[in-house]
Amino acid sequence: MSFIQKFSKLSARAKSGWLLGLIIFFAIVVGLTTGGNYYNNFSKYLAQKTNQIVVLPLVTELPFSLGLDLQGGTHLVYQADVKNIPEIDRAGALEAARDVIERRVNAFGVSEPVVQVNKGMNGEYRIIAELAGIKDVNEAIKLIGETPILEFKEQDTTVKQITQGTSSSSTAEVVQDWKNTELTGKYLKRATLQFNPNDGSPEVSLEFNAEGSKMFEDITGRNIGKPVAIFLDGYPISVPTVNDKITGGAAVISGRFNIDEAKLLVKRLNSGALPVPISLISQKTVEASLGSKSVDNSLKAGLIGLLLVSLFMILYYRLPGLLSVISLLVYGLTVLAIFKALPIWLALVLVITMIGLIFYTFSELKIFNGTLAVLFLVIGVLLFFYAQQAVTLSLSGVAGFILSIGIAVDANILIFARTREELKLGKSVSQAVDSGFKRAWPSIRDGNVSTIITCLILMFFGTSSVKGFGTTLFIGIAVSLFSAIVITHTLFVLILGDWLEKRTWLLGVRKAKIEETK
């Protein structure tokens, strides 16, 4: 408390000094996260050159998650068993199986897989799945191949009579004769994890689609007083007795699993059952289809892009342009750091620093309100979530990042244009800067929020590459809001002063012109 009181008594410049310290800390953290390998190489080199006198601590190197084209991955081939499918439906069934496999792979966070149907010379069908940079191949195989076959069975009375007539074996065996009903996992709309309100044991609740609900109603209707079995992968996992006809299309599978098993089952059920049985026939490791040359090329393109944008900003906006270039550097490092899979503490440190600085800067500008707080908290939570996950970078992803460097300066362009207008109206530099930020904010807000809405829709309603694209764009927008406003503002406040009031040409406005418009 006393610290906050002391802090609020400080002059604007002194406060900015503290903020600058925090921003430098932030920049160092994201810099070490993004370029940990460069730093480690440097400190090893330094230690060697100085005969171990200057020994800098090493940092953990976190890898980028690169796409199939840049680092290769695993190439899996599955044979599809189509003998039970009429010739005419085969292509459609395989196409559906392809979508299911893609969904499963994506559910486990492996981005941008390539999944293709492969029709062999002899008319056999295969599915090829290529996953970028999977270390544990068995894990990948497990998540693709394990088909959750969900079946609902009723007692088979006809079989029962025949078995009873032909053999006198134990009745227990006879009761286990189940016959398939028309209802299967195909008609599942959604599965969710829930807990039994009585004993807290995990349960999986199933919700059927319209067709499935009707079937479930019929099945329960004709089996009142009799058991109906839910089979998973050929084994009965739940055999409840029907008390009454169940309408509304909801069922619960209870018992026999712990939380992790139930979670896994929910994931697998939600990604859908495969319409055809598949078996793995080959697996091999593939190398990157684009050599290290194209990685070098895109790295070069990125640096040149950064240089061009920086030059333009400095030439056009002078001193403020230089400040925006510093913000842009922090922007680039932060986005790249968030693309990596960060440990939870690091994600937390980054997001809290960013949100804290945003809140502070906005309240200094006196444009802070409840809606904004909610907006930034939502952005912060999402950013925290995605910071812990790796974003897979394919070559086009890298290109998208380079483009984002060009777009990230937009907020600064808006602010500087406003500042110039205010200067021409005859305001002092410090007033002009303040109202430049304030007046540009509604535009920045509405423009960025509309893009964030687009991103969220792509993230939640899209699949595969569309989803990945929405995520990267979101990260870019969120970080650019931070860099272009918070960092640029802090730096601006630090350099304000009499010296600048006399040198308005540094802001691209001549003193004479100001007098003129007055």
Add this chain to the structure above:
Amino acid sequence: MIYKIIQKRKFFLTISSLAVVASVLALFFWGLNFGIDFTGGSLMEVEFTNYKPSMTEISDSLKDANLHNLIIQPTENSTILRFKENTEDVHQLVVKKLQELAKDKPNVTFKELQFDSVGPSIGQELKSKSFNATAIVFIMIIIYISWAFSKVSKPIASWKYGVAAIIALIHDILFILGVFSVLGHFYGIEVNTPFIAAVLTVLGYSVSDTIIVFDRIRENLPKSHEDFENTVNRSVNQTLTRSINTSFSAILALLAILFFGGSTIKDFALALAIGIFIGTYSSIFIASPVLVVWEKMMHSKK
């Protein structure tokens, strides 16, 4: 200096309408030149005993075959090739070329392990879901703009700003599709997965660019002594420098990709550059004029 942009709206709107009609016609008659991600193609696995050729060696030897979308993936002891063509002629040509690669090396034999057709890597689900997502984006953006502009419901209702932004957006998307239809027809430029990403980028860029112009209108309207048309024109002029500067810096970044980023992403950068350009154009010359046209129409009805 104030440019008469809105006053010349008939000119710009006519040009854009013609461009959109031309794009739709091009799409209707020529369609898009879909690449391997959409159409599928061939998958070939080959092995060179006692030798591992580099990717450049293979791609150089296949240069004359003119394969589309050729992807070469080395594995531990074989090489997987993917390309769009799936005719037997092309297959034989590829085999011949690769045999030549092995010929002049001692103890090296070429073996074809597999030649099959592969389906598209863009599934039905991705297509339908992207389509639905885009529709939801349209609706949500109209709702957001109606809310954000609710303070300026005079002289035209705030939701109309949203609709005008979406009209500009649809113009942009149709235009890019049209350009790629023409490029595909005459220059064989293909549309693959990155193209979807490019169109989506433009989706975000175009709307935010339009909103920034509208925001100036929102700010100017309450204190303006001029009529709606002139207020809109003044607002467009005030934001002109910013619109041009932002798209210029974005295009600078794209130029770097175009010239230094290697050949594989050139088409992607081209799609983005066209999209950024047209997104900026439409926010100035379509979205704001549409607002004025709408306002005039309401006047004449009354």
